[in-house]
Amino acid sequence: MNRKMYNQDGRSMIEMLGVLAIVGVLSVAGISGYSKAMHEYRISKVIADYTSILNSVLTLSSSMNKIAPDAAKGKRFNLAEIVEQAGWIPVNWLHQGNALYDGYFHRQVNLEYRGKSGGGFIFLIYITEKSENKTESKTEDIRFCQRIISDFVMQYYDLLRVVTMYEPGGSGSTHLGYGKDYCGGENICLISRTPDEILEFCKSCTNNKNYCRLGIAIP
Numbered sequence: 001m002n003r004k005m006y007n008q009d010g011r012s013m014i015e016m017l018g019v020l021a022i023v024g025v026l027s028v029a030g031i032s033g034y035s036k037a038m039h040e041y042r043i044s045k046v047i048a049d050y051t052s053i054l055n056s057v058l059t060l061s062s063s064m065n066k067i068a069p070d071a072a073k074g075k076r077f078n079l080a081e082i083v084e085q086a087g088w089i090p091v092n093w094l095h096q097g098n099a100l101y102d103g104y105f106h107r108q109v110n111l112e113y114r115g116k117s118g119g120g121f122i123f124l125i126y127i128t129e130k131s132e133n134k135t136e137s138k139t140e141d142i143r144f145c146q147r148i149i150s151d152f153v154m155q156y157y158d159l160l161r162v163v164t165m166y167e168p169g170g171s172g173s174t175h176l177g178y179g180k181d182y183c184g185g186e187n188i189c190l191i192s193r194t195p196d197e198i199l200e201f202c203k204s205c206t207n208n209k210n211y212c213r214l215g216i217a218i219p
Contacts, residue, residue: 042104043144047152049090049102050109054123054156056088057111058218061121064113071115079111079121105144110213119161120219127205128212138206145202148214149176150195157191159218165205166213176201 057079060067068077078098083089092103100109110124127145128138153163160179167173176198177183177190193201205212 039140039143040147043147044151046102046104046107047147049093050123050125050148050152051155052090053083053088053100053109053111054121054216054218056086057083057121057123058159068113068115071113071118074115074118076118077113079113083111107144116219119217121217123216123218124166125214125216126211127202127214141206142199142202145205145214146195146198149198149202153214153216154191156216156218160190161217161219162187163190164215164217165201166215174201174204 060079060082064071064077067082068075071077080095080098080100083100084095089095089100090103094101094103094106098110100111101107102109107129108126110122112122112124114120114122125148127148128141149163153160156179158180161182162178163176165174165176175188177193178187179190183189183192205214
C-alpha cells in the first residue's frame with residue numbers, strides 16, 4: 001500500500017500572518033528606539049555647541065566695559081555679531097539678525113550683555129517655537145528642556161546668578177534656581193532642584209506657551 005507523504009514543515013496562513021505581525025511590531029519598536037537615540041544624540045551635540053559658545057563669550061568679561069560702554073546705562077548689547085566675527089559659531093549654525101540658530105533643531109538662541117547691574121551675560125534658549133494650535137507640551141520639547149538644564153546649565157552653577165523661564169511678550173517670568181553665590185533663604189539653589197521639579201518646570205515652560213525661553217544669567 002502506497003502512503004502519501006505530508007510535509008510536516010509546512011506553515012498555515014494564520015501562522016505566517018502571526019510571524020509577520022511580530023516582525024512588524026519589532027520593526028516599529030526598532031524605529032522608535034532609533035529615533036529616540038538620534039534625538040538624544042542631537043541634544044548632546046547642541047549642548048556641546050552651547051558650551052563652546054558660552055565659554056568663548058565668557059572670555060570677554062574683562063573687556064565688556066570697552067566693547068559695550070552703554071550696557072552700564074541699562075542698554076542691552078547683542079553679542080551675535082561678535083560671536084560670528086570671532087569664529088565662535090559652529091559650522092552648521094545660522095546667524096540671522098540678532099539671533100543664532102543651532103544646526104540640529106533650528107532652535108533660536110540670543111546672547112546679550114546687560115551690564116553688571118542688569119545681570120551680566122544673558123544666554124537665552126528658545127525651548128518652544130510659535131504654534132497656532134499649541135494645546136499641550138511636546139515630548140521632544142520637554143526632553144530638550146530637561147537635558148539643557150541637567151547637562152548644560154548645571155555645569156555653570158558656580159558662576160551663574162539665576163536661571164529663569166520667560167513667558168512670551170514679557171508677560172511673566174519664573175525662577176528655577178540661583179547659582180552658588182546667590183542662593184539661600186528664599187532664593188532656591190539650582191543644584192537642590194530634583195529631577196521631578198525640573199520636569200514640572202519644563203512642562204510649565206512648554207505647555208500652552210509660544211516662544212517660552214530659558215535664560216541663564218552670568219554676572
